[in-house]
Amino acid sequence: MLAMKNLFLLLLVITFQSCQSQNKEPKNMNSNSKKTEAQWKAELTPEQYEVLRNKGTERAFTGEYWDHFEKGKYVCAGCGNDLFTSDTKFDSHCGWPSFDKAIKGSVVYVQDLSYGMVRTEVLCAKCDGHLGHIFDDGPKETTGQRFCMNSVSMKFVPETK
Ligand SMILES: [Zn+2]
Numbered sequence: 125m126l127a128m129k130n131l132f133l134l135l136l137v138i139t140f141q142s143c144q145s146q147n148k149e150p151k152n153m154n155s156n157s158k159k160t161e162a163q164w165k166a167e168l169t170p171e172q173y174e175v176l177r178n179k180g181t182e183r184a185f186t187g188e189y190w191d192h193f194e195k196g197k198y199v200c201a202g203c204g205n206d207l208f209t210s211d212t213k214f215d216s217h218c219g220w221p222s223f224d225k226a227i228k229g230s231v232v233y234v235q236d237l238s239y240g241m242v243r244t245e246v247l248c249a250k251c252d253g254h255l256g257h258i259f260d261d262g263p264k265e266t267t268g269q270r271f272c273m274n275s276v277s278m279k280f281v282p283e284t285k
Contacts, residue, residue, distance in 0.1 A: 159251070168202065175274045176202045176253035179238075179245070184219025187275025192221065196282040198273075202253035206230055207278060208271070214263055216270060221278070223271040224262045231255065231271075246271060253277060 159167075164177050174180040184190070189198070198208040198221070207230045208223045216222035229249060236245040236257065246255045255277045262270035 164202070169276075171276045172201050175276050176248075176251075176255075179254040180274075181256075182220070182274045182276050187220060189221040189273075189275040189278065189280060190219050191215075192275075192280065194280070194282060196280055197227075198223075198278040198280055200248040200251060200253055200255070201277050201279050202248060203251035204279075205248050205250040207248065207255065208273075210283070212266075216262075216272070218270075218272060220256065221273045221275055222262070223273065224266045224269055226271060233258065246273070248277075 161177060165173055168176060171182070175182060193210070193213065193215075195210050197206055197210065198213075199206050206227050208226055212223045212225040214222055214224060226246070232247050232249045232252075234245045234247060236243045243257045243259075246258050247253060248255060254274075256271065256273035259270045259272060260268055262268050
């Protein structure tokens with residue numbers, strides 16, 4: 125009986141919280157950015173957690189997608205946000221999946237001064253998960269930009285006909 129009561133209370137709290145976050149941020153319906161580090165740790169694999177939440181970098185040529193060129197889209201491994209389409213992916217030979225363009229509004233940029241370098245970090249706009257960095261040595265015939273991403277930060281969704 126006590127367990128039932130606790131469950132009911134928990135549901136009440138969850139309902140209350142989701143109403144609250146919807147009022148504050150109408151666009152962020154799933155309120156991923158409100159997750160605690162403990163929640164992320166429980167949901168993500170250790171590799172995903174290391175990159176998405178601790179801003180780690182997977183080793184070059186080890187990820188699932190650096191040499192992956194099927195048709196479809198790449199979504200955030202943390203929250204499912206659409207990030208890139210396969211037609212913007214190009215072979216950069218750098219060992220990480222590279223794109224010349226992100227889906228509009230899907231990512232945000234932050235200056236990153238770690239490791240004695242000046243780089244621009246790319247984060248998921250929905251959950252603030254670390255995806256990788258952006259450089260200006262991408263294909264000149266398109267945007268000139270290179271989104272250098274971690275495979276582990278993303279999930280590939282094949283195109284359905
Ligand atoms: Zn995300």
